[in-house]
Structures are given as C-alpha cells and as structure tokens.
Amino acid sequence: MVNRHKDSNLKFAELQDKIMQQLIELLLQYSPLTKQQIELIGSKTEIRKLKTGDYFSEAGRTANEVGFVTQGIFRVCYYSKDGNEITRYFIDENNFLVDLNSYTYQIPSSEYIQAVTDVELVVFKRKDLTDIANTIVGWDKITNQITTKAFLDKVNRISPMLAEDATTRYKKFLDQFPKLALRIPLSYLASYLGITQQSLSRIRKNIS
Template structure:
C-alpha cells in the first residue's frame, strides 16, 4: 500500500486523513502468470495500481494475430481509460506476464475519492498526462527505427523488464518475428 501512497504523493499533497480514506477503499488482488486480468469486449469497471509483476496490453488484428501494444511494470496504474470513462467495451486484453499483485479501485470508489479529496482529480489528471506522454514517447520512435534500434531502445528504456518478458511477446511488441529477434540478440552480444 505504501508503494501506491508514495506514487500518489509525487503528483500532489495528501494529508493523513485523505491517505487513510484512500487506503480504506483499496483492495489488494493477484493474477497468476499467463492469466488475463481483463478481456476485450468487457466494460472496465475498475482501475488498478500494479505493485508487483508485469502485465501486457494486447489485441488481435484482422488476421487473428496477437499484437502486443505495450508492457506495464510495477508502480503504474492500468486502465483502458477510454472504455472506462465512456462505459464502452474494451478492444484490448490485459494479461499477466508474471505473477502479479495489484491494488484495485472500483469506479464507485474512484468517484467517492474524487468527491471527497479536493486534490484527487488534479493528481489523477497529472498521472494520466504522464502516462499518455510516455505512451506517445514509446510509440513514436517505433515508427521510424529499424528492428535493431527498436530492440536497443527497449533495452535502454526498460532494462528491468527485458529479461522478464517472453521473447514471443517482446518480438510482437517490436513488430518482428521471434526468429528475427533471436538474430538481433545474437548479433549485439
């Protein structure tokens, strides 16, 4: 729980009473490796804060191929924000790559925190803006770099994740085949 509170305090001030209210609304859950936390076609009704493990966001293209959009490590919020806010079915899957532990806030709890804690909406807006900027910074270089550069950039940006993600998921994220990724890895060692 302290991970969550410390993370929130990077984005705004909270007094002890507000912190206790947040803690009282938080529920800790786990998802086992390879299980799906969320499946496409469902309307998200909660937001989670990942405290341990790695999750990936993926979808299926029109050919039926599974495509990894991005990975999410510890100390990050996870939500399909558009589907969550608009109450529409998600088009994405969220899968645990490792055993994961996370803190859950239901939509009703988020609304209560918003109405009760004055700086809550500002804190959430700052977290959302940071996440969107990180997403753009992740995707933009992927469009212009070759496969080797994309892999090297991944290693630079996510050194703690590189050895914890199966090669098939990493290759999908990089937009290459697993055999191409293996060749790149051999070449740069």
C-alpha cells in the same frame, strides 16, 4: 502451539501495508494528503494477485476498475484482423493500469491487459474512485496529473515504427527499458517489435 492462522493474517497485513505504501508514496508526489485521507484511500482499495497469463481486463468488456502495479509486468495487446496477436506496450511497477478510453466513455474495450509475470496490484473499483473524488478536495487534480503522465508514458512505450529495421528497434528497446527486457518472454517482446521470435533470437545472438 503456534497459531498459524494468526501468523498468516499478520503476514498478509504486513504485505498489504507495504503494497499500499507504494501507492501512497506515488500519490504524495502529486499532492499532500492527511492521515484521514490516506486511510480513506486505503479503505477503498483491494489488494489483488494475478498469475502469469491472467487478464486484468479483456476486449469486449467495459473497464470499471483501475489498477496500480506494485510488483510484476502487464502487457496491452490486441488481435489484428488476420488473427495475429500484437503487443502494443508493457506496464511495470509504480504505474497505473486501465483502458482509459473504455473506462472514461463506458464503452467495450478493444484491447486486453494481460499479466506477463505473476503480479500484485492495488485495485480501485469505479464506485470507490467516485466516493474518493467526492470526499477528497483536489482529488480530480491529482488524477488529471496522473492521467497526463500515463498518456505521455504510453506514447513513449508504444510499439516502435516498423519503418526502422528490427535490430534498431530491439536496440532502442534495450536502451529505454534495459531491466524490462530481461523480464519479458521472448514471444511477447517479439510481438511488440513486430518480428518473429526466431528473428529476435538471431538478433540477440548477433549483438551479444
């Protein structure tokens, strides 16, 4: 008789190893890590799955977790004064996920981080990141490099200037993120581009 519980545990362990490997490979790009340090990092993380539409963090709450996306796409969004939903940028695989201003200064966030697709991610809680920083020499240097890169990526990904016409904005998005464009619902992409979904559908039809 097959032990389904044991088989399920093995599959989860394999998935966990695969997900953690993505994170470790990225960290090793910034600094060498010993086996013990890698094991420590692994012990301080949580593997989390979210469904499409779920929130990683919400406006009005203080951010106390940092995520690393291993599969799927998130969007950073907010609501304007007149109630319109605005998508600022998207975050996909092998990128970190946090409202840095809220996390750093421990103030309520003004934005939402929402799953655009089903997602898998590695999550660090604030206390666990502090423990890692207090144990691994040079961890602050690694996080500073990652933060700098994340900031530059954010600048490149942030929603385009509305001074450009909508067709130009859409074409630039296709040039920069060709694979991403195929995975994002039209409603979110239209919000990012600052146009209606109907307008985006017409643009796509005209340039296809």
